[in-house]
Amino acid sequence: MLLSKSCMYGLRASVLLASRENAEFVTIRELSDELNISFYFLTKVLQQMTKANLLESYKGPNGGVKLAKPAGEIRFMDVVIAIDGLKSLNECALGLPGCGVMKPCPLHEQWSALKTDMLNMMESITLKQLSIHERTAKASDQTIDIKNRINTFFEPN
Amino acid sequence: MLLSKSCMYGLRASVLLASRENAEFVTIRELSDELNISFYFLTKVLQQMTKANLLESYKGPNGGVKLAKPAGEIRFMDVVIAIDGLKSLNECALGLPGCGVMKPCPLHEQWSALKTDMLNMMESITLKQLSIHERTAKASDQTIDIKNRINTFFEPN
DNA sequence: ATATATTAAGACATAAGACTCTTTAATATG
DNA sequence: CATATTAAAGAGTCTTATGTCTTAATATAT
Ligand code: FES
Ligand code: FES
Numbered sequence: 001m002l003l004s005k006s007c008m009y010g011l012r013a014s015v016l017l018a019s020r021e022n023a024e025f026v027t028i029r030e031l032s033d034e035l036n037i038s039f040y041f042l043t044k045v046l047q048q049m050t051k052a053n054l055l056e057s058y059k060g061p062n063g064g065v066k067l068a069k070p071a072g073e074i075r076f077m078d079v080v081i082a083i084d085g086l087k088s089l090n091e092c093a094l095g096l097p098g099c100g101v102m103k104p105c106p107l108h109e110q111w112s113a114l115k116t117d118m119l120n121m122m123e124s125i126t127l128k129q130l131s132i133h134e135r136t137a138k139a140s141d142q143t144i145d146i147k148n149r150i151n152t153f154f155e156p157n
Numbered sequence: 158m159l160l161s162k163s164c165m166y167g168l169r170a171s172v173l174l175a176s177r178e179n180a181e182f183v184t185i186r187e188l189s190d191e192l193n194i195s196f197y198f199l200t201k202v203l204q205q206m207t208k209a210n211l212l213e214s215y216k217g218p219n220g221g222v223k224l225a226k227p228a229g230e231i232r233f234m235d236v237v238i239a240i241d242g243l244k245s246l247n248e249c250a251l252g253l254p255g256c257g258v259m260k261p262c263p264l265h266e267q268w269s270a271l272k273t274d275m276l277n278m279m280e281s282i283t284l285k286q287l288s289i290h291e292r293t294a295k296a297s298d299q300t301i302d303i304k305n306r307i308n309t310f311f312e313p314n
Numbered sequence: 315a316t317a318t319a320t321t322a323a324g325a326c327a328t329a330a331g332a333c334t335c336t337t338t339a340a341t342a343t344g
Numbered sequence: 345c346a347t348a349t350t351a352a353a354g355a356g357t358c359t360t361a362t363g364t365c366t367t368a369a370t371a372t373a374t
Contacts, residue, residue, distance in 0.1 A: 001248065002159055005362065008252040015263055027320070040364050047322065060371025061319045076264075091158065095165040106172055106287040107233075110278050117274065121267050130263040162332065184350070197334050204352065217341030218349045 007083040009037050010045045014054070014079055018071035018131035025057075025064030045083065052082035071131060077122035089119060164240040166194050167202045171211070171236055175228035175288035182214075182221030202240065209239035228288060234279035246276060 003011075013031050020026065028046060032039035046065055049055045056068040067074060080089065092099035093111040100112065160168075170188050177183065185203060189196040203222055206212045213225040224231060237246065249256035250268040257269065 001245070001252075002250065003252075005252060008250075011264075012251055025320095029320090038363060041362070043321075044323095044363090050321090057321060058371080059319080059321045059369075061373070063320045063371070065321085088158070093159065093165075094169055095158075095160075095162060107168075107282075110282060114271070114275055114278060118271055121271060125264075125267060133263040133266075182350095186350090195333060198332070200351070201333090201353095207351090214351055215341080216339070216349080216351045218343070220341070220350045222351080 003080065003088075004084050006041075006045045006048075007080055009035070009042055010049055010083045011076070011079050012037070013042060013046060014049070014067070014074070014127050015130045017055075017065070017067050018074075018127035021067065021071050021128075021131075023066070025062065025066050027064040030064070049079065049082050052078070054078055054082055067127070071128035072126050074127045075123055076125040076127070076130070077119070079127075080122060089122075090115075160237065160245075161241050163198075163202045163205075164237055166192070166199055167206055167240045168233070168236050169194070170199060170203060171206070171224070171231070171284050172287045174212075174222070174224050175231075175284035178224065178228050178285075178288075180223070182219065182223050184221040187221070206236065206239050209235070211235055211239055224284070228285035229283050231284045232280055233282040233284070233287070234276070236284075237279060246279075247272075 012035050016031060016034065017026060028043050029039055031037075031046075032042045035042070046055060046057070050057045050065065050068075053068055054074055055065045057063070057065045077089075090099060092105055093107045094105050096102075096105050099105075099108065104112075169192050173188060173192060174183060185200050186196055188194075188203075189199045192199070203212060203214075207214045207222065207225075210225055211231055212222045214220070214222045234246075247256060249262055250264045251262050253259075253262050256262075256265065261269075
């Protein structure tokens with residue numbers, strides 16, 4: 001598993017929030033219902049994102065969470081860093097210390113090339129792009145309404 | 158973490174075994190000492206590889222483990238499959254079920270491209286290549302003898 | 315003020331992964 | 345045969361990740 005479950009949950013919620021960028025605060029309960037993620041657990045994950053200034057939260061009636069910046073300004077990578085941390089992005093494939101810093105392991109050359117591609121991807125893709133992809137998919141399948149479609153994207157495990 | 162620790166341990170041990178392909182059985186104790194991995198734990202991991210017919214084991218005096226085939230015929234991927242399983246190679250980046258089979262998630266296109274590269278790498282690299290890389294590295298640093306060099310590759314965490 | 319809605323924080327529970335130890339089985343050697 | 349050496353198998357422990365619940369804090373509305 002490349003990303004932790006927490007991180008995947010955070011990403012799913014982010015994309016959903018991005019697809020409603022117009023909206024005001026969305027309750028975590030609504031997100032967790034739609035994504036089939038434990039409300040309690042998702043709450044913890046989104047707290048991490050709030051601390052990292054990716055989300056803004058508001059307590060009380062009409063409260064909830066929303067993206068702290070335009071979806072086009074939040075990179076895939078930002079979410080990963082907020083939840084799994086920077087270290088998770090620079091690990092040696094064989095788990096040895098100091099990948100890229102110390103003596104490279106036998107896999108380093110190949111692995112770091114892949115890692116570069118992966119980082120480029122994470123750096124270039126924004127939540128906006130992910131949410132647009134979602135919309136396009138929806139448009140191409142007119143028989144399924146929006147809510148339904150999001151639900152099929154984010155089916156329970 | 159892309160690969161489990163078990164898997165990384167198995168790979169490290171494999172490369173070490175490959176670099177001694179000439180040798181007869183090597184005891185797990187010797188491997189665990191040289192790689193700074195718990196002997197008990199490594200034993201379990203190598204058992205999985207033996208069951209998968211990647212290693213051959215022999216009990217009793219002068220026993221141990223050795224590669225079951227020439228190092229050039231064992232692919233990186235074979236070790237990963239033996240230890241982490243096939244499923245680990247085809248996961249959705251967002252943890253959704255049926256990546257590549259069911260409706261793709263918003264990240265699928267980008268992620269599956271990366272995954273293809275990764276699988277190609279795992280499929281094309283053999284233990285022989287990894288061990289040769291190791292030898293080359295050694296040759297370029299004459300001041301450090303072989304055993305020492307392996308030890309610096311495989312430092313404790 | 316009081317009641318209600320909501321996130322934050324912290325404590326707790328369960329499951330999975332990582333690691334350890336003990337016992338058993340196979341083999342070799344004297 | 346007796347003893348030593350080694351991996352296999354199984355049970356147990358420790359740690360980390362995941363998931364749940366309760367209480368506190370903050371905001372709104374009546
Ligand atoms: S040192 Fe192992 S991948 Fe970089
Ligand atoms: S469905 Fe998500 S990466 Fe393929």
